[in-house]
Amino acid sequence: MAKYSVENEVAVIAVDNPPMNALSHHVRKSLLKYLKEAESDEKVTSIVLCGDGRTFPVGADIKEFHKSVSKLGPTILDIVDALEKSKKPTIAAIHGNALGGGLEIALGCHYRIAMTNSKVGLPEVKLGILPGAGGTQRLPRVIGLDNAMQWIAYGGHHSAGIGASLGLIDRVVPQGGNIREHAILFAKAAVGKSLGQRRLSNISVPDAAKVESLMAKHLKEVSKKSRGALAPIVCLQVIKSSALLSYQEGLESERQGMFTLLASSQSRAQIYSFFAERQVSKWSVPGVTNYQNAVPMKVKAVGVVGLGTMGRGIAICCLRAGKITYVLEMNTKAQTAGVKYIRGYIETMRKRKQINDQQSSMMNNALIPVDNYNGLKNVDLVIEAVFESMKIKKEIFKKLEKVCKPSAILASNTSTLNIDEMASVTKRPQKVAGMHFFAPAHIMMLLENIRGEKSSPETIATIMDLGKQMRKTTVLVGNCHGFVGNRMFAYYTAESSFLLEEGAYPKQVDDVLLDYGFAMGRFQVGDLSGTDIGYKIRRERGLTHKQQPAGTPERKRGDRRYSPLDDFLYEKGRYGLKARKGWYKYEGSRTPIPDPEVRKMIDDFRKRHNINPRHISPEETLQRMIFPLVNEGFNVLDEGIAANPWDIDMIFQHGYAWPRHTGGPMYYAYTIGLPQVLKVIEERWKLAGASEPHWKPSKMLTWLVEHHGNPDINDWIKLYKERKSQPNSNL
Numbered sequence: 205m206a207k208y209s210v211e212n213e214v215a216v217i218a219v220d221n222p223p224m225n226a227l228s229h230h231v232r233k234s235l236l237k238y239l240k241e242a243e244s245d246e247k248v249t250s251i252v253l254c255g256d257g258r259t260f261p262v263g264a265d266i267k268e269f270h271k272s273v274s275k276l277g278p279t280i281l282d283i284v285d286a287l288e289k290s291k292k293p294t295i296a297a298i299h300g301n302a303l304g305g306g307l308e309i310a311l312g313c314h315y316r317i318a319m320t321n322s323k324v325g326l327p328e329v330k331l332g333i334l335p336g337a338g339g340t341q342r343l344p345r346v347i348g349l350d351n352a353m354q355w356i357a358y359g360g361h362h363s364a365g366i367g368a369s370l371g372l373i374d375r376v377v378p379q380g381g382n383i384r385e386h387a388i389l390f391a392k393a394a395v396g397k398s399l400g401q402r403r404l405s406n407i408s409v410p411d412a413a414k415v416e417s418l419m420a421k422h423l424k425e426v427s428k429k430s431r432g433a434l435a436p437i438v439c440l441q442v443i444k445s446s447a448l449l450s451y452q453e454g455l456e457s458e459r460q461g462m463f464t465l466l467a468s469s470q471s472r473a474q475i476y477s478f479f480a481e482r483q484v485s486k487w488s489v490p491g492v493t494n495y496q497n498a499v500p501m502k503v504k505a506v507g508v509v510g511l512g513t514m515g516r517g518i519a520i521c522c523l524r525a526g527k528i529t530y531v532l533e534m535n536t537k538a539q540t541a542g543v544k545y546i547r548g549y550i551e552t553m554r555k556r557k558q559i560n561d562q563q564s565s566m567m568n569n570a571l572i573p574v575d576n577y578n579g580l581k582n583v584d585l586v587i588e589a590v591f592e593s594m595k596i597k598k599e600i601f602k603k604l605e606k607v608c609k610p611s612a613i614l615a616s617n618t619s620t621l622n623i624d625e626m627a628s629v630t631k632r633p634q635k636v637a638g639m640h641f642f643a644p645a646h647i648m649m650l651l652e653n654i655r656g657e658k659s660s661p662e663t664i665a666t667i668m669d670l671g672k673q674m675r676k677t678t679v680l681v682g683n684c685h686g687f688v689g690n691r692m693f694a695y696y697t698a699e700s701s702f703l704l705e706e707g708a709y710p711k712q713v714d715d716v717l718l719d720y721g722f723a724m725g726r727f728q729v730g731d732l733s734g735t736d737i738g739y740k741i742r743r744e745r746g747l748t749h750k751q752q753p754a755g756t757p758e759r760k761r762g763d764r765r766y767s768p769l770d771d772f773l774y775e776k777g778r779y780g781l782k783a784r785k786g787w788y789k790y791e792g793s794r795t796p797i798p799d800p801e802v803r804k805m806i807d808d809f810r811k812r813h814n815i816n817p818r819h820i821s822p823e824e825t826l827q828r829m830i831f832p833l834v835n836e837g838f839n840v841l842d843e844g845i846a847a848n849p850w851d852i853d854m855i856f857q858h859g860y861a862w863p864r865h866t867g868g869p870m871y872y873a874y875t876i877g878l879p880q881v882l883k884v885i886e887e888r889w890k891l892a893g894a895s896e897p898h899w900k901p902s903k904m905l906t907w908l909v910e911h912h913g914n915p916d917i918n919d920w921i922k923l924y925k926e927r928k929s930q931p932n933s934n935l
């Protein structure tokens with residue numbers, strides 16, 4: 205709905221649709237009704253449009269997308285047109301966010317004023333669509349083609365100050381000011397002034413002459429940054445029309461572009477991702493607790509044990525979340541280096557204006573290096589971040605148990621190991637949990653929180669709340685080897701090496717993954733993170749080639765297929781980018797170059813094992829990389845390790861840079877169709893057999909296909925759980 209009032213001859217129309225004033229159908233209807241009323245009321249001389257509550261409208265109602273109600277008139281464009289055509293001055297009064305369709309209606313107004321802390325932007329590209337209410341045609345006319353391409357193709361939010369410097373915002377209202385009162389005064393002053401040039405559809409694009417060079421520049425950038433994504437490309441093409449065609453023709457090109465994008469599977473995947481991101485914070489442990497009833501503990505001080513790459517990043521996250529952060533590192537050299545890194549990073553944030561001087565000095569003061577466990581006696585929560593060894597972690601947990609106050613939560617940043625086993629060496633298993641950060645911890649958006657068997661509701665609520673305070677996409681999962689992410693990802697990695705054994709080379713596999721939309725292929729990522737990391741984890745588990753007793757078949761560990769190619773690579777000193785050689789070689793830059801030495805290593809291996817290399821098609825490569833991971837995803841759901849398919853998808857998008865426009869592995873499987881996915885898995889299982897158990901079709905996937913074909917992803921859990929809970933279900 206919207207509210208209507210007339211104050212001092214100024215009509216004020218306030219959108220009232222909490223929480224975000226989305227432009228739902230009923231809002232659009234009432235907005236147009238009040239606009240007509242203001243237009244026809246002779247006592248009204250000007251019109252202010254604003255938002256009630258938290259914000260100016262943040263855009264179209266995303267829940268309406270792909271539903272018939274979104275097509276019901278009036279459209280947002282009808283409102284934009286009415287605002288622009290109005291004979292009385294129209295003023296958008298922005299507080300909070302003016303995004304998407306919200307900014308488009310502001311662009312329809314003759315003037316825009318905004319609170320200094322408000323944000324403006326056209327983020328539709330993040331939903332796989334484009335601004336469909338004239339935004340692609342009006343924004344370039346006011347801020348120029350170059351800026352508009354930047355804003356629309358990347359979908360960023362920008363401060364009111366930036367908007368003002370580009371001519372988008374006519375006045376910035378300082379903090380503490382009343383936007384409504386300022387708007388009314390502004391509106392009164394605008395009465396009688398010519399509106400011709402204030403109607404943005406009337407003016408031309410200032411830097412239109414540069415259209416071809418700007419187009420080439422932005423196309424190159426988006427193709428690199430959003431590989432495989434359709435929306436940024438279509439956005440650019442449509443914005444280009446603003447420079448070459450009339451406003452009306454440009455609008456038609458926008459309509460066509462929107463039509464194409466809305467019909468694409470990518471927009472569905474991205475809209476799914478928008479809601480999934482919000483859904484994961486509504487966690488639940490069925491029958492135990494959930495986000496609504498568990499109360500988090502107050503965490504003022506955090507301890508971080510270990511100042512290696514992970515510990516440093518975690519400490520930065522804690523400091524940014526406003527925590528007093530004790531960092532424990534016994535090795536003096538490592539401590540000096542770690543603290544130097546953290547302070548250096550704080551300074552970089554200050555220089556980049558991500559934090560101000562006061563925040564920087566607060567963070568520096570809150571960082572407290574300690575060199576013995578007693579230094580952690582006052583913390584409310586500790587995050588252990590040392591090398592991935594159960595023995596070492598248990599020793600640390602025993603020490604923490606002794607020094608930390610009884611109320612303190614003990615968390616481990618383990619990426620694979622059993623949280624319950626760590627909890628078992630303490631007297632407070634209810635206070636033990638996993639907090640799995642992804643490297644680099646201060647950059648990656650994901651936090652995979654692991655509940656132990658005995659973790660209390662308060663402990664779970666606290667680690668989830670801390671993730672939120674760190675502004676991470678925080679997903680709650682159950683305890684098992686590798687949890688959700690690494691348990692599933694292990695098969696992706698294993699299968700990539702099997703592909704090398706059978707006929708592929710690293711670049712061939714990586715190219716398929718790049719075409720799919722990953723920013724980097726599996727072998728490029730391996731080089732970037734360092735091939736030594738995986739080797740040390742395999743060595744800890746007694747798996748590496750050198751640890752096997754004489755006579756052990758090179759390609760087996762127990763009864764499972766194993767590829768030792770990764771071990772050979774490490775043993776040749778090819779540690780990845782840092783050594784300038786890994787799966788690729790690097791000559792003076794970070795560009796991976798296929799290396800004949802690696803090719804020879806693979807060829808020699810094949811010869812030694814009488815493997816006749818065969819051509820592996822891109823289709824087979826993609827299926828073999830992704831489908832085992834999907835299959836394991838269904839096992840993870842079946843066991844309750846992940847509560848929902850979107851939990852898995854968010855883990856992969858934010859922890860493993862899975863391309864957002866495919867939604868994530870589980871959503872992708874749904875897009876392909878579960879029957880097709882199962883068919884490939886079953887065929888592969890017949891070929892591979894028991895030594896490759898990751899191809900054994902998951903019970904849940906099989907049941908869903910047999911009984912429901914390709915059910916809606918939102919129904920997977922409900923359908924399966926209902927059946928599973930029946931007495932003779934055999935599931």
Ligand SMILES: CC/C=C/CC(=O)SCCNC(=O)CCNC(=O)[C@H](O)C(C)(C)COP(=O)(O)OP(=O)(O)OC[C@H]1O[C@@H](n2cnc3c(N)ncnc32)[C@H](O)[C@@H]1OP(=O)(O)O
Nearest residue numbers: 224226262263264265266267280303304305327336337482
């Ligand atoms: C033809 C014309 C075409 C127009 C295209 C568009 O306008 S597309 C929409 C463009 N706008 C956006 O993409 C903005 C989406 N919203 C956000 O980015 C964020 O919500 C925010 C505005 C930055 C605020 O973030 P914050 O973290 O403060 O809140 P939440 O994200 O948690 O949101 C609170 C709840 O509001 C729901 N919601 C937000 N925006 C919309 C929307 N546009 N439509 C419908 N619902 C929206 C969100 O889902 C949250 O709901 P919960 O049920 O509480 O989870």
